[in-house]
Amino acid sequence: MVEPNKQTRRNRGFYVVKMRILHRRQSDRAAFCYRYLKWVLWFSLSLYFLSYSLISHHKSPTSLSKTTVSLSKASRALFESNNKTISRQPRPRQGLLNDIRVYVYDLPSKYNTDWLSNERCRNHLFASEVAIHTALMNSDVRTEDPFEADFFFVPVYVSCNFSTVNGFPAIGHARGLVSSAVELISSEYPFWNRSRGSDHVFVASHDFGSCFHTMEDVAIADGVPEILKKSIVLQTFGVKYQHPCQEVENVVIPPYIPPESVRSTLAKSPANGRRDIFAFFRGKMEVHPKNVSGRFYSKRVRTAIWEKYGADRRFYLKRHRFPGYQSEILRSVFCLCPLGWAPWSPRLVESVALGCVPVIIADGIRLPFASAVNWPDISLTVAERDVRKLGRVLEHVAATNLSAIQRNLMDPAVSRALLFNDHMQEGDATWQVLRALSEKLDRSHSHRRPRVSDE
Known part of the structure; x- marks a missing residue:
């Protein structure tokens, strides 16, 4: 065996060192490219979500569902198109409630939760408007897909405000608040306009219900607001004779007792x-x-x-x-x-x-x-x-x-x-409201989702 000379060993060592240096350079270059691409991807995603958030916030003060923030005229048509197939799938009827589905509008807080700063709002005899809203939000009948809804609940609190402990409910703001809510949902969502509000549900839990006044003579003179005459009103007021304050599709509900x-x-x-x-x-x-x-x-x-x-x-x-x-x-x-x-x-x-x-x-x-x-x-x-x-x-x-x-x-x-309970129980007051609504499904229009019988 011939022993390599010193020059050959020197050249081989130089070659090994050179290869190591080149390998390290390639590794450093790959690591740099990886870090660069990751930074570019992070920046792009951040910019995308920030832009989406700003655009969505600018377009609509309310949300349609967890995945749909705004319904402009263009996106509304797209939303309807994307959901048309799913929303038209028939559902079997189940039990006394006929598998009813209710969509609850997510209105700005000025229409409801802002009023809860008055602690009596949750507990006085008119508080069914709060109780029904709370129970529906916690209920399995609530749907986040409005295209499968049978009814649309509009959570406007009009009876929360009292002048004094022993005084009348101050509901002079009621008609304006309800009209404002209807204007909002009819401009931002397609559901009010397609049924003229006939599948929309409101609560009027004060003395003369849908007339929105606490004195009968004034209530009779004012009558039911024109904008609600096609809708369904849940109201404590109900009589067996003809009365202007029940000249609307209505369900008589009990006053609220905690x-x-x-x-x-x-x-x-x-x-x-x-x-x-x-x-x-x-x-x-x-x-x-x-x-x-x-x-x-x-x-x-x-x-x-x-x-x-x-x-x-x-x-x-x-x-x-x-x-x-x-x-x-x-x-x-x-x-x-x-x-x-x-x-x-x-x-x-x-x-x-x-x-x-x-x-x-x-x-x-x-x-x-x-x-x-x-x-x-x-x-x-x-x-x-x-x-x-x-x-x-x-x-x-x-x-x-x-x-x-x-x-x-x-x-x-x-x-x-x-x-009424915060979490609806079978047979309780909110359950009875839904049962009464399910009996009104015969009023259904062509846009409502088809149903099939268990029989």
Whole structure:
């Protein structure tokens, strides 16, 4: 074997070193190119998302869904085209709600959540507008695809604002707020215009509902706003005779009573406990009713009750507020529910929920959810003209069929149907609203998604 000379070894070492240097240079060049390309890609993506965000924010103050921020006239057509195939796929009907789908508009906060700065907004007798919105947002019936929706819920709070604790709801802003909301959704979305609002749902939970006024004479004069006459209104006001404030497709809903207040009261004493008060009423009773706009408060009914039974030991009548008054309802056999300015009263719900037989004194009242609550079996109705005979009527019922009425009243499904929950439960008040809406699907138009039967 020939040993390589020194020159050959020197040349080989030089070659190895040179190759290492070239390899390192190539590696450094590749690393630099990789870093450069990654930086360019990051910068491009950042610029894209920033531009998209600015353009979307500029075009629309509301969002159509999580993936659709704005519906300009051009993008609206594209959105309809892209969703047409999916939205027309039939769905089977399921259960009593017929697999109903509701799209909830995401309106700017001035239409709803800004009003919640008033803590009473969530808890007073008109708070069903908040409760229904909350329950729908948490419900499985809510869809984020408006093209598969049966109904569109427009969450405008008009009854939140009160002048004082004992005052009227200040709803002078209501008509303007509703009109503004309709203008917004009809200009930004295609759904109002295609049905003229007939599948859109609003809540009017104050005294005279869709007339948007707290005094009946003014409410009648104003009537239902023209813009809502094709829509569906959920309202506490309802009567069996012709009245301008129900000349719109409507569902009568119960006034709002916080379910936690009922649960708290029942936790202290059960509804089937001892009842040592024969007839109970706590609330406004004018000794000399004030004539406001030509009307006497409660049509003088409450005044007549006070005059006739104020000194009667069978009647527990109080004219002043008491925070723990639900404990008094729980001790009572009969709870008087006379009309106030409007026919309905929160006492209807409280008495049923706490097992006290409601005595309804409001001629022609239309009660909520008659398909779920058999009112004749759980309550008494006394004509306004017969209010001075109230003692004899109650004594007769106590001696005859009181036990049967109380037994019917204790059915948990009855009270459940009149209470709103943040998370909808089967059979509760929001569920009953949806059931009533599902029965209106016969009003459906050609744009609604097709349905197939389970049968």
